[in-house]
Amino acid sequence: MECVDPLSLDPQHPRRVIVVGGGYAGLTFAVTLVNRTRASDGIEVVLVDPRPYQQALSELDLVAAGTARPQFAELWYADVLRGLPIKVVHQRMESVLPEEGVIQLGPRGTVVATIPYWRLVIATGAIASVPPIPGLEEHAITMWSVADAMKLQRAIEKQFGYAARLTDPEAKHRALAVTVVGGGATGVEIIGTIAKRLPSMIRRAGHDPGQLSMTLIEARSDILFDLPVDQRARARRRLEKMGVRLQMGRKLVAVDETTAHLEGGIDVPSPVLVWAGGAHADPDAISWQLMCERSGRLAIDQNLKATGTEAIYAIGDVAAFRDPNDNHVLPMLAQFAIREAEHAAVSVLGEARGVEPKPFVPNMHGEFVSVGPGWGVGWMFGVNVSGWFAIVMKRLTYVVYWMGVGSFRLAWKRTVQMLQLRR
Ligand SMILES: Cc1cc2nc3c(=O)[nH]c(=O)nc-3n(C[C@H](O)[C@H](O)[C@H](O)COP(=O)(O)OP(=O)(O)OC[C@H]3O[C@@H](n4cnc5c(N)ncnc54)[C@H](O)[C@@H]3O)c2cc1C
Numbered sequence: 289m290e291c292v293d294p295l296s297l298d299p300q301h302p303r304r305v306i307v308v309g310g311g312y313a314g315l316t317f318a319v320t321l322v323n324r325t326r327a328s329d330g331i332e333v334v335l336v337d338p339r340p341y342q343q344a345l346s347e348l349d350l351v352a353a354g355t356a357r358p359q360f361a362e363l364w365y366a367d368v369l370r371g372l373p374i375k376v377v378h379q380r381m382e383s384v385l386p387e388e389g390v391i392q393l394g395p396r397g398t399v400v401a402t403i404p405y406w407r408l409v410i411a412t413g414a415i416a417s418v419p420p421i422p423g424l425e426e427h428a429i430t431m432w433s434v435a436d437a438m439k440l441q442r443a444i445e446k447q448f449g450y451a452a453r454l455t456d457p458e459a460k461h462r463a464l465a466v467t468v469v470g471g472g473a474t475g476v477e478i479i480g481t482i483a484k485r486l487p488s489m490i491r492r493a494g495h496d497p498g499q500l501s502m503t504l505i506e507a508r509s510d511i512l513f514d515l516p517v518d519q520r521a522r523a524r525r526r527l528e529k530m531g532v533r534l535q536m537g538r539k540l541v542a543v544d545e546t547t548a549h550l551e552g553g554i555d556v557p558s559p560v561l562v563w564a565g566g567a568h569a570d571p572d573a574i575s576w577q578l579m580c581e582r583s584g585r586l587a588i589d590q591n592l593k594a595t596g597t598e599a600i601y602a603i604g605d606v607a608a609f610r611d612p613n614d615n616h617v618l619p620m621l622a623q624f625a626i627r628e629a630e631h632a633a634v635s636v637l638g639e640a641r642g643v644e645p646k647p648f649v650p651n652m653h654g655e656f657v658s659v660g661p662g663w664g665v666g667w668m669f670g671v672n673v674s675g676w677f678a679i680v681m682k683r684l685t686y687v688v689y690w691m692g693v694g695s696f697r698l699a700w701k702r703t704v705q706m707l708q709l710r711r
Pocket residue numbers: 308309310311312313314336337338339341342343345346347348349379380381382411412413414431432474570572603604605606620621622623624625
């Protein structure tokens with residue numbers, strides 16, 4: 289790979305493919321395309337992302353709980369793309385001008401460079417969506433970056449320090465409380481990892497682990513709604529066994545510095561509160577002169593092209609692909625982002641060779657949710673799996689990803705790091 293100044297790119301290049309966003313979707317797209325391209329295709333691949341590394345969002349819970357170092361959730365492009373003919377521009381895409389076939393780069397409200405494209409692939413992901421619940425924005429920690437994970441870690445440590453100075457057992461109990469709101473996969477993974485690590489941390493800090501309270505709040509009547517009913521029950525039992533209180537069926541109505549207030553007058557001590565209640569497609573997408581769904585995700589057709597365009601693809605969390613079987617939009621999951629990216633890369637290459645793109649067919653072969661770092665629930669090929677086997681399968685999907693975007697070297701390095709995680 290080569291880091292380039294956007295102003296140094298040839299403005300006349302006839303086959304420039306720009307991919308914006310180097311997350312699961314963008315990185316997979318760029319690597320798949322260059323690995324399949326021949327010199328005669330004449331394609332130049334430019335990856336645009338302000339960051340020098342991909343954030344592995346699915347590893348953030350491990351960083352927050354101190355199980356993994358922050359570097360574990362950072363996949364540096366220089367490492368992954370070593371030796372590949374990909375030009376990397378560390379800039380933010382400010383806008384797309386589809387009529388002119390160019391994108392503009394620069395910090396918000398500023399344009400520092402304009403680059404023309406032959407094909408554009410938008411993969412700018414999503415952000416945490418924080419609803420206007422009083423106090424939520426000020427007091428909750430979201431989990432969408434390594435910085436967020438470190439913020440959570442620091443908030444827990446600060447709370448431990450504060451509790452150490454308290455003598456009243458009741459006040460101490462209220463101070464040693466961590467709450468996660470959102471019983472989907474992200475919320476369950478975060479509270480599960482915390483529940484596994486916190487008791488030993490608290491013991492080391494000189495507190496009685498019995499004084500710790502951990503709560504998972506979910507407005508619906510159950511957690512993990514995407515999983516089969518018996519798998520949800522397994523996850524619930526596991527969390528309860530780890531000391532997590534499940535507070536389901538009541539909505540969060542307000543948050544203050546110390547407490548989460550739920551419908552029906554229920555208060556949950558929450559000096560540390562994590563919001564894992566949902567995601568919103570990259571909010572900038574609505575300003576790019578492209579069609580968006582009501583959810584804010586870019587509307588795309590069955591070939592993954594932005595609706596009404598010929599030269600723009602949109603993939604991953606930022607795009608709303610509707611499954612033709614039931615017209616449902618695919619969920620924001622890395623596995624779909626990766627599949628869409630592989631498909632889009634094949635389509636773009638086909639277009640360069642005069643082949644019509646084929647419709648994308650979404651297939652889900654399995655889903656795994658960790659409940660603590662060493663135990664999980666899920667299913668694969670229609671069969672339920674749980675326990676350490678589910679975690680092995682979940683981790684195997686990462687190894688396959690690292691092999692796909694990197695190489696055996698990257699997969700080996702990451703696997704060794706994974707085996708060295710603190711339990
Ligand atoms: C805490 C957490 C845990 C998760 N766990 C799992 C899991 O276990 N399994 C699973 O399948 N999914 C999981 N997900 C969902 C999964 O991470 C996402 O579906 C996936 O990251 C989507 O990939 P993406 O490439 O579309 O977006 P992202 O991976 O978010 O990447 C978007 C990229 O775009 C860049 N970008 C944004 N705006 C611009 C711009 N204007 N210009 C240039 N670049 C830009 C960003 O810097 C980023 O690098 C989890 C998500 C979270 C938050």
